[in-house]
Amino acid sequence: MFSKILIANRGEIALRVLRACRELGIKTVAVHSTADEDAMHVRLADEAVCIGPPAARDSYLNVAAILSAATITGAEAIHPGYGFLSENADFAETVEAHGLAFIGPTAEHIRMMGDKITAKTTMEMLGVPLVPGSDGELKSLDEARAVAEQVGYPVLIKATAGGGGRGMKVARDASEIEEAWSVARTEARTAFGNDAVYLEKYLDKPRHIELQILGDNYGNVVHFGERDCSLQRRHQKLLEEAGSPAITAEQRDTIGKTVTDALSKMGYRNAGTLEFLYQDGQFCFIEMNTRLQVEHPVTEMVCDVDLVREQIRIAAGEKLGYTQSDITFSGHAIECRINAEDPDTFAPCPGTVAVYHAPGGLGVRIDSALYTGYKVPPYYDSMIAKVIVHAPTRAEAIARMHRALDEFVVEGIKTVIPLHRRILADPEFQKGDYTIHWLEQFTARPH
Numbered sequence: 001m002f003s004k005i006l007i008a009n010r011g012e013i014a015l016r017v018l019r020a021c022r023e024l025g026i027k028t029v030a031v032h033s034t035a036d037e038d039a040m041h042v043r044l045a046d047e048a049v050c051i052g053p054p055a056a057r058d059s060y061l062n063v064a065a066i067l068s069a070a071t072i073t074g075a076e077a078i079h080p081g082y083g084f085l086s087e088n089a090d091f092a093e094t095v096e097a098h099g100l101a102f103i104g105p106t107a108e109h110i111r112m113m114g115d116k117i118t119a120k121t122t123m124e125m126l127g128v129p130l131v132p133g134s135d136g137e138l139k140s141l142d143e144a145r146a147v148a149e150q151v152g153y154p155v156l157i158k159a160t161a162g163g164g165g166r167g168m169k170v171a172r173d174a175s176e177i178e179e180a181w182s183v184a185r186t187e188a189r190t191a192f193g194n195d196a197v198y199l200e201k202y203l204d205k206p207r208h209i210e211l212q213i214l215g216d217n218y219g220n221v222v223h224f225g226e227r228d229c230s231l232q233r234r235h236q237k238l239l240e241e242a243g244s245p246a247i248t249a250e251q252r253d254t255i256g257k258t259v260t261d262a263l264s265k266m267g268y269r270n271a272g273t274l275e276f277l278y279q280d281g282q283f284c285f286i287e288m289n290t291r292l293q294v295e296h297p298v299t300e301m302v303c304d305v306d307l308v309r310e311q312i313r314i315a316a317g318e319k320l321g322y323t324q325s326d327i328t329f330s331g332h333a334i335e336c337r338i339n340a341e342d343p344d345t346f347a348p349c350p351g352t353v354a355v356y357h358a359p360g361g362l363g364v365r366i367d368s369a370l371y372t373g374y375k376v377p378p379y380y381d382s383m384i385a386k387v388i389v390h391a392p393t394r395a396e397a398i399a400r401m402h403r404a405l406d407e408f409v410v411e412g413i414k415t416v417i418p419l420h421r422r423i424l425a426d427p428e429f430q431k432g433d434y435t436i437h438w439l440e441q442f443t444a445r446p447h
């Protein structure tokens with residue numbers, strides 16, 4: 001096992017990793033920008049190294065500074081968290097070339113899944129079902145037309161290098177295909193420097209359901225069930241649940257087996273998430289994230305597992321030590337992402353937290369790096385806390401989340417807590433009756 005780990009991240013996820021390290025008896029090194037000198041992860045780590053000015057490209061994305069920090073502190077491994085360098089294959093490669101362990105998958109697998117066409121063709125070969133669409137990259141507008149006719153309108157043109165919902169355009173019928181083709185390509189070229197696009201059938205009422213997996217270095221792969229992340233605004237998830245209100249235990253077992261078979265054939269190691277669109281009883285793979293996800297705590301609550309601890313153990317060369325039948329699911333968990341944003345306009349709202357009081361009690365977990373007097377900097381993601389609840393049933397989890405949000409005090413800045421309260425009180429949400437389009441429509445309603 002490692003004796004010291006450098007955490008190449010900030011905010012709640014840096015704390016999350018730090019806590020797992022501490023329980024394993026591992027020393028931690030925090031890295032931080034000049035804007036984060038007073039951050040909680042810096043205060044709680046055993047050592048801290050300043051790696052640059054506020055802008056992420058000069059600090060949290062500064063590979064040379066991070067590697068120097070690891071070298072001078074004698075860290076043996078780097079945990080990248082999510083975002084920043086977590087899905088950067090070159091970073092993973094460089095870390096290993098410096099004789100350190102990267103707490104994540106191989107650079108090869110990160111690269112493979114970072115290109116969506118390669119990801120889809122690989123998964124298809126391994127028996128994972130896809131959204132119907134083009135066979136890889138579209139070479140011409142004529143090919144786009146032909147494939148669209150074949151799968152049927154509406155269709156979606158997507159960038160192979162895509163991320164964050166950019167480089168994606170819908171064509172509702174044949175008259176829109178030319179524009180969708182050129183807009184998607186232009187956006188892809190500008191955002192990612194790569195204008196390769198592919199086509200998928202546009203699903204009109206899907207849910208976003210994803211499967212959490214872990215693999216070790218010895219070919220063992222297990223899954224920890226699904227998370228329903230359909231509540232999204234501009235492709236950003238806001239509230240997640242485990243399990244999904246839409247699927248049965250049998251469906252979970254079936255898709256889980258398909259996924260674990262595929263990933264063990266690939267020799268995939270460490271944590272990963274396969275994202276699917278689910279509609280009319282069918283799972284359609286859209287992409288794989290080769291890292292820990294923001295919403296991993298809902299899985300931890302229902303499976304009683306510490307996913308970060310498992311990531312560290314795997315990176316240290318340990319075997320999983322359990323099989324699929326040892327993983328059981330208990331109760332229901334919900335996560336609300338609390339962003340420092342206006343709950344109606346979603347304008348970011350950085351500033352000083354005048355009063356901070358976190359909820360507690362049975363089945364409530366808060367992952368946050370906030371404290372009274374903390375100044376939320378304007379340079380990074382607006383998510384400032386995650387409230388996670390666990391209860392025997394979904395209805396009890398909803399009641400518990402209501403209660404927790406009522407106790408939560410964050411004064412001095414605006415947050416989306418009022419929006420979460422409205423969602424939790426909505427009868428459709430309470431029935432579990434929603435798709436990926438539900439939240440956009442909900443936030444547009446007068447209230």
Ligand code: ADP
Pocket residue numbers: 131156162163164165166200201202203204206208232235275277286287436
């Ligand atoms: P990104 O990497 O940019 O987030 P994804 O492929 O994960 O791109 O898609 C992001 C979101 O776009 C999905 O969560 C879903 O809401 C929507 N989406 C993607 N593909 C389709 C599709 N074929 N039909 C309908 N919606 C889709």
